[in-house]
Amino acid sequence: MINPIVAGNWKMNKTPSEGKIFSEKMVEKLGSKSSVDVIVCPPFTGLSSLVISTKFHLGAQNCHFEDSGAFTGEISTSMLLNCNVEYVILGHSERRSIFHEKNNDIGKKVSKVLSDGMKPILCVGETIDELNKGLAKQTVRRQLKLGLNDVNSLNNIIIAYEPVWAIGTGLTASVEKVSEIHSFIRTTLKDLSSESESNNVPIIYGGSVNSGNADELINAHAVNGFLIGGASLDVDKFVEIINIVDKI
Ligand code: 13P
Numbered sequence: 001m002i003n004p005i006v007a008g009n010w011k012m013n014k015t016p017s018e019g020k021i022f023s024e025k026m027v028e029k030l031g032s033k034s035s036v037d038v039i040v041c042p043p044f045t046g047l048s049s050l051v052i053s054t055k056f057h058l059g060a061q062n063c064h065f066e067d068s069g070a071f072t073g074e075i076s077t078s079m080l081l082n083c084n085v086e087y088v089i090l091g092h093s094e095r096r097s098i099f100h101e102k103n104n105d106i107g108k109k110v111s112k113v114l115s116d117g118m119k120p121i122l123c124v125g126e127t128i129d130e131l132n133k134g135l136a137k138q139t140v141r142r143q144l145k146l147g148l149n150d151v152n153s154l155n156n157i158i159i160a161y162e163p164v165w166a167i168g169t170g171l172t173a174s175v176e177k178v179s180e181i182h183s184f185i186r187t188t189l190k191d192l193s194s195e196s197e198s199n200n201v202p203i204i205y206g207g208s209v210n211s212g213n214a215d216e217l218i219n220a221h222a223v224n225g226f227l228i229g230g231a232s233l234d235v236d237k238f239v240e241i242i243n244i245v246d247k248i
Contacts, residue, residue, distance in 0.1 A: 002202045005225030006242045007039035007059060008232025009089060014042060016049035022235050023050035029239045030055045036246050039087050044075055047083040059087035062095060065108035077116040088113045089121045091147055093164045103146035111150035121158045122147045128165035140181060141188050154197040158204060159185055160227040166207025168229060175220045178205050182222035211240040218245050
């Protein structure tokens with residue numbers, strides 16, 4: 001049994017004070033007995049400003065694989081742990097395309113986050129070009145293989161399938177496409193590890209999820225939750241999606 005997950009990736013949005021107000025409102029609106037693991041991933045500056053509550057977990061949007069040192073602009077896992085971070089988004093397509101992150105470095109980050117006791121949310125997904133060339137599965141397989149290259153076990157790993165062409169575009173992958181790729185991810189994880197381990201890995205979908213499409217997407221085969229960008233910035237919309245996922 002995999003607990004459903006709804007994670008909000010705020011990207012470069014919200015000041016610490018805006019984040020604090022959001023978290024207070026969210027905690028007020030969320031029911032006390034949700035089956036959903038809610039994760040909020042503010043920018044680094046917001047990590048210490050959200051209210052502390054058992055109703056949600058804290059996630060970061062990136063980290064470095066080294067412990068400390070001369071890495072201007074980077075953040076370490078111990079710094080995140082000190083802010084009570086439990087999850088770290090890694091290999092997001094914006095990190096890959098805008099900041100030129102490579103699969104090998106993403107793999108090192110996944111292993112570092114795990115060995116320091118946090119849970120990586122490894123993002124994979126094809127670009128529109130790769131989709132049109134029929135290379136979606138090949139791309140996802142490569143990203144999984146290299147992203148998980150340095151780990152011995154799939155325990156505590158979350159995979160987010162985020163087709164790049166669906167991020168922030170209002171285009172959502174069809175339920176059939178999402179089911180197909182999520183099942184492919186599960187099979188690939190089995191090849192890379194074992195059936196029992198792969199069956200326990202949450203595979204969540206991201207790409208223009210909103211309160212209008214959440215219901216059909218969460219009911220798609222092999223979808224264990226969402227990684228949400230735009231709609232996670234509005235507390236009412238975010239809570240609405242959490243409630244939809246909670247009902248399944
Ligand atoms: P949108 O929900 O805005 O499409 O963003 C998805 C995403 O990139 C989450 O990481």
